[in-house]
Amino acid sequence: MSHREPVYRDQRGRHPWWVESVDNITTETDDSRLKKANMHSIIHGLVFESERIQEQMEASRGYVAKGIKENIPGRTLPDLALHYAAATYMHTTVGSLGDPYIHMMPGIEEISGKWKLHPPQSFDLPVWETTPEEASKVVEKAGIQLGAAMVGFTTIDPRWLLDMAASISSEVDEMTSEGGKTLIPEKMKYVICVMGVVPPNLVDRNWTELGAAGDRAGFEAAFMASTRMLRFIKGLGYQAFDLQPVAPVIPYAISAGLGELGRMNRMVNPIFGGNVKLGAVLTDLPLALDKPVDFGLQEFCKRCKKCADSCPGNALSKVDEPTWEPFNQWQDAGKRVYFEDNEACMQAQRSKDVYCSTCMAVCPWSKQDKTVLHELAHITAAKVPSLANLMVKMDDLFGYGRITDGKSIRGWWEMDLPTRGVDSYQGRKKAVLRRLFR
Ligand code: SF4
Ligand code: SF4
Structure with missing residues (x-):
């Protein structure tokens, strides 16, 4: 394939008139400082493997249970159920064993398990x-x-x-x-x-x-x-x-x-x-x-x-x-x-x-x-x-x-x-x- 100059399209209509198209992204970059992180550490899910995060996740169960018990707005049981129901995609994509990611990311099966449902019974709370x-x-x-x-x-x-x-x-x-x-x-x-x-x-x-x-x-x-x-x-x-x-x-x-x-x-x-x-x-x-x-x-x-x-x-x-x-x-x-x-x-x-x-x-x-x-x-x-x-x-x-x-x-x-x-x-x-x- 021959090298071709990039082709830019007319972006009018995507944003309002006061948004400008510019040649470079507005975040400053410096190629001389570029050093790529270990892939595993940047995959969001694998960060969960760290001991510090594990401890915090355990501690957060008390925080979540308090929200349910005290009916705190935004943290009630229906709020939590909505949160987990909205995460259904994790079970149909990352959590599915047929997904190609499984082969790319060793250990992902256990990680996807952490996103499983949290019914009130799992906090020893009533329905x-x-x-x-x-x-x-x-x-x-x-x-x-x-x-x-x-x-x-x-x-x-x-x-x-x-x-x-x-x-x-x-x-x-x-x-x-x-x-x-x-x-x-x-x-x-x-x-x-x-x-x-x-x-x-x-x-x-x-x-x-x-x-x-x-x-x-x-x-x-x-x-x-x-x-x-x-x-x-x-x-x-x-x-x-x-x-x-x-x-x-x-x-x-x-x-x-x-x-x-x-x-x-x-x-x-x-x-x-x-x-x-x-x-x-x-x-x-x-x-x-x-x-x-x-x-x-x-x-x-x-x-x-x-x-x-x-x-x-x-x-x-x-x-x-x-x-x-x-x-x-x-x-x-x-x-x-x-x-x-x-x-x-x-x-x-x-x-x-x-x-x-x-x-x-x-x-x-x-x-x-x-x-x-x-x-x-x-x-x-x-x-x-x-x-x-x-x-x-x-x-x-x-x-x-x-x-x-x-x-x-x-x-x-x-x-x-x-x-x-x-x-x-x-x-x-x-x-x-x-x-x-x-
Ligand atoms: S179901 Fe068929 S017959 Fe009934 S309104 Fe629709 S198109 Fe007409
Ligand atoms: S072939 Fe079947 S789906 Fe298509 S219009 Fe007829 S009844 Fe409806």
């Missing part, structure tokens, strides 16, 4: 005691900080357990595995549902690798939010387990008021539409529950068939009314819904080796513009769902739908987008009409 209302308030706040766009609370429901995987038992006090099945103690009845948001500008370009990136980013958001939530609840001293191995999440999220089931056979949230992915945590922490919501979607979906009309796999039902009969043997009976040909959905995705979210992205409820006109359309749709046809026409008129032309698809790389492509405040706080009617 966090509060009212269910306060618990839900704190858990919701923590969930938003830990990556969820919304958090909802409901209870375990035997109708929505995977029978072959789990059952509720009065015989056990802790989650127990017996004969390949999970026994869920009766007291583990609370379900915390967390919702991750899919970056809309990626999934609008569905049926491409960009669309697949958006779909996966949504799953990652939900996964990280629920994994961190799990650690937060354990940090409060309670049991916490991922719900997904024992039950589908959608019915729980709907019971917890995060949305309604749409024709697309997925949950539609009144603010983020179908551009959401879900996670859930099962716990024995007593919580105040949420009720399901109704924003007129059942009536709306009867008239709007945008998801079904746009599905590249022709997998979604176009019938006028939902039915009781499952489409195939992989679906449970007992609910009146628009059953989907889930085999056709999977087949379509595998034929291009991409992940598809077309139905979720084209849904009129998924549009993320902040105009009053758009909000008015949502309110009208919720209150007068019989106007769905008009709303869908308006949606089409505004050019909403899957982006298919090459120039616009490529245009994603030119867009000015929020971090991770998601404005999680969308419609929640800023919406003008919402505030007026509150």
Whole structure:
């Protein structure tokens, strides 16, 4: 490779106008004094090996315990649990044995262990005691900080357990595995549902690798939010387990008021539409529950068939009314819904080796513009769902739908987008009409 002069780019727009670009960093350096330290001593984690630090870490346990016992603001048990839940990345990267760092840094396994959870029991302190209302308030706040766009609370429901995987038992006090099945103690009845948001500008370009990136980013958001939530609840001293191995999440999220089931056979949230992915945590922490919501979607979906009309796999039902009969043997009976040909959905995705979210992205409820006109359309749709046809026409008129032309698809790389492509405040706080009617 030939030597080339460095190329500098135009940095305007990254900082405000009063920040200048300069030729050298503003920290003084002197190459004649340069002497590099031993690599091990500069890796932050390995400093923990020093005896002095070890002694201090031991002593700091008393300091941490005092904060919990005396409820010192900023050092209470929920504060500590949030701290450790926020450190989940250390367990998914440095702490993972498959990580390349493990081979680079001998002794890192033991060091990563020091970042493990500190539930109150490890300080010989009782679990966090509060009212269910306060618990839900704190858990919701923590969930938003830990990556969820919304958090909802409901209870375990035997109708929505995977029978072959789990059952509720009065015989056990802790989650127990017996004969390949999970026994869920009766007291583990609370379900915390967390919702991750899919970056809309990626999934609008569905049926491409960009669309697949958006779909996966949504799953990652939900996964990280629920994994961190799990650690937060354990940090409060309670049991916490991922719900997904024992039950589908959608019915729980709907019971917890995060949305309604749409024709697309997925949950539609009144603010983020179908551009959401879900996670859930099962716990024995007593919580105040949420009720399901109704924003007129059942009536709306009867008239709007945008998801079904746009599905590249022709997998979604176009019938006028939902039915009781499952489409195939992989679906449970007992609910009146628009059953989907889930085999056709999977087949379509595998034929291009991409992940598809077309139905979720084209849904009129998924549009993320902040105009009053758009909000008015949502309110009208919720209150007068019989106007769905008009709303869908308006949606089409505004050019909403899957982006298919090459120039616009490529245009994603030119867009000015929020971090991770998601404005999680969308419609929640800023919406003008919402505030007026509150
Ligand atoms: S994910 Fe894609 S293929 Fe599957 S139902 Fe939705 S639009 Fe159709
Ligand atoms: S696209 Fe229309 S029919 Fe499909 S879920 Fe959304 S509102 Fe319902």
